Amino acid sequence: MCGIAGILDVNGSAPPIEAVLHEMNQIQFHRGPDEGSIFIDEKIGLAHRRLSIIDISTGQQPLINDQRTAAIIFNGEVYNYRSLREELIELGFTFHTHSDTEVILQxxxxxxxxxxxxxxGMFAFAIWDFEKQTLFIARDRLGIKPLYYAMLENGQLIWGSELKVLEKHPELRRDMDKLAVEDYFAFGYIPEPRTIYSQVKKLEPGYTLTIRVGDKAPQLRQYWQASFADTLNQSEESIQEELIHRLKEAVDLRLIAEVPLGAFLSGGVDSSAIVAMMAEIQKDRAVNTCSIGFDVKNFNETEFAELVVDRYKTDHQVEVVSANDFDLIDKLSALYDEPYADSSAIPTYRVCELARKRVTVCLSGDGGDEVFAGYRRHKWHMLEDRVRSMVPKGIRQPVFNFLGDYYPKLDWAPKFLRAKSTFQALQRDALAAYLHTMSFVPDARRQKLFSDAFKQELGGYHALEVFKRHANDFDGDDALSLIQFLDMKTYLPGDILTKVDRASMAHSLEVRVPLIDHEFLQWSNKIPSKYKLEGANGKAIFKRSLESRLPHDVLYRDKMGFGVPLGNWFRGPLKDKLRQRVLHGKMIDSGIFDGNELKSMVEGHINGTQNNDQMLWALMMFESFLQRTQ
Incomplete structure (x- = not known):
């Protein structure tokens, strides 16, 4: 696991400058503290920071082949590199290292x-072809590893593993992408390919970028897409059996390392499943596991993690942290570079910090909810979709539109009385309803939140366009598979994987995610939806397949999540800071927001008449970004 950076002089007028490339590389020192190197040729500059995992003695980068026809910088792990290496040797290629990097190059x-x-595997790499004078960049299929790039006005293409790498280039413009602001407040992150800067893009998962010296712009090609076109036609029992076999194989591939290796164990189904597979594979030694506990019971899952620890006799480490761990706010802003509003980044940062005390590689259960339909929103969306299908559109829209407008917003009331959001979802079509369900700041509230001038700058753009673009590529035929597909294209890379990559690499920790091994995921997509979501029971077949391996209380307890008590923070220890940072200074000066609506959101939450915890966190993180960059 590493950090990469580079500069290509595309039109022959701006060769790379070593000092600039060095700064770009050093800003990502945390991604690879073991080694750092730079290669500069006439038109190309390649830089690499290394976290040594495989072939520690000879895996240095940038790596150039013997013929000096190609050079590579690489971030990630390729798990099938040994079989590819044997195939390439049979074709006549020779190797000087035992690294996956050289296998990719050859x-x-x-x-x-x-x-x-x-x-x-998981990867982002850049290969410079000396003979063709061509740069080839690729990102893995699900977006586990990040890649940012920008075409500068001086004719240089620059790229790196984090946005802060590109910020170190003096020619980068930092004008804000207005459409990205709309996306951010809708999703809580900025979905690919946008970034907060107009000039910078993320290379989308499953894409490659190619540019030849003399080209005006890079060429993008999609080489992989998640598919739901096929359905397994076999018994549930045989599917369960194959599921465990395939999951164990995906885990086994990820146990290759020359450094200490372990697993996160939250006490949830997904991380517990990974630990169970690891324990069955490495019978000769205990699995290293770690958990974070909280000093508030409603946020503490350690008792469930202990059930798995007891069953598999893992070498377990647990630390209890304060639920009021809000000192990380500004550190998180710097860590994620652009606005990012998932507050579970705080405990994720802490669990990575804990894991790094004993291991360099950790396996994670991330992706299970996307693959097997485990989010609460999946259940609610399907219930709403059933209602939509029973009520004709001509009746549904006016009736639920009326109820959505006039039913009071009872944030303070018991959950069964909070029907306003449901009525608002029912008046929409499936895509708009799903966006409404998962929005950080719902559509109607964003209309009030943004100033009139900013709404004019948006020119009618709406974050729903993100879903519409991806829905056009969906090849399945049922409603559940569609929203799983949307999650795989947006929430998984934009939120979950971004969170884990930045939090882990801040501590020079490599995290591997077996549940989104692309072969396992593509097979899992063929499982009929009826086996994934059964009424209110998400991940149904996944849980049943694990019944002989995990305790019932781990499999079938209510989903807790990895959250923090934002609502209490903003009514208690953070209320003064909230007022100071959201209602004054750069937030008002930005021209993006309506000051009266900001005050209504802040004061309504503090006095208890509204529950705006997620929205206020999104505003706090946006303000932190403005403070850091403006």
């Missing part, structure tokens, strides 16, 4: 750009 020399389709 695979490119053998099979060209199609080589990326042979790789199984």
């Amino acid at each position: 695979a490119y020399c053998a099979w060209g750009e199609k080589s990326v389709e042979r790789l199984r």
Whole structure:
């Protein structure tokens, strides 16, 4: 696991400057504290920071082949590199290292750009082809590893593993992408390919970028897409059996390392499943596990983690942290570079900090909710979809529109009385309803939140366009699979994987995610939806397949999540800071927000008549970004 950076002089007028490349590389020192190197040729500059995991003695980068026809910088792990290496040796290629990096480079020399389709793992890499004067960049299929790039006005293409890498280039413009602001307050993050800066893009998961010296712009190609077109036609029992076999294989592939290795164990189904598979595979030694506990019972899952620890006799480490762990706010802003509003980044940062005390590689259960339909919003969306299908559109829209407008917003009331959001969802079509369900700041509230001038700058753009674009690529035929697909294209890379990458790399920790191994995921997508979500029971077949391996209380307890008590923070220890940072200074000066609505959101939450915890966190993190960059 590493950090990469580079500069390409595309039009021959701005060769790379070593000092600039060095600064770009050093700002990501945390991603690879073991080694750092730079290679500069006439038109290309390649930089790499290394966290040594495999082939510690000879895996240095940038790596150039013997013929000096190609060079590579690489971030990630390719788990099938040994079998590819044997295949390449049979084709006549020779190797000087035992690293997956050299395998990727030689695979490119053998099979060209199609080589990326042979790789199984998590990766972002750049290959410079000296002969063709061409740069080839690729990102893994699900977006586990990040890649940012920008085409500068001086004719340089720059790229790196984090946005802060590109910020170190003096020619980068930092004008804000207004559409990204709308996306951010809708989703809580900025979905690919946008970033907060107009000039910078994220390379989307499953895409490659190619640019030849003299080209005016890079060429983007999609080499992989999650598919729901096929359905398994076999018994549930045989599906369960194959599920465990395939999951164990995905876990086993990720146990390759020359450094200490362990697993996160939250006490939830997904992380517990990974630990169970690890324990069955490595019978000769205990699995290293770690958990974070909180000093508030409603946020503490350690008792469930202990059930798994007891069953598999893991070498467990647990630390209890304060639920009022809000000192990380500004550190998180710097860590994520652009606005990012998932507050579970705080405990994620802490559990990575804990894990790094004993291991360098950790396996995680991330992705299980996307693959097996485990989010509460999946259940609610399908219930709403059933109602929508029973009520004709001509009746549904006016009736639920009326109820959505006039039913009071009872944030303070018991959950069964809070029907306003449901009525608002029922008046929409499926895509708009799902966005409404998962929005940080719902559509109607965003209309009030943004100033009239800013809404004019948006030019009618709406975050729903993100879903519409991806829905056009969906090849399945049922409503549940569609929202799983949307999660895989947006929430998984934009929120979950971004959170884990930045939090783990801040501590120089590599995290591997077996549940979104692309072969396991693609097979899992073929499982009929009826086996994934059964009434209110999400991940149904996944849980049943694990019944002989995990305690019942772990499998079938209510989903807790990895949250923090935002509502209490903003009514208690953070209320003065909230007022100071959201209602004054750069937030008002930005021209983006309506000051009266900001005050209504803040004061309504503090006095208890509204529950705006997520929205206020999104505003706090946006203000932190403005403070850091403006």
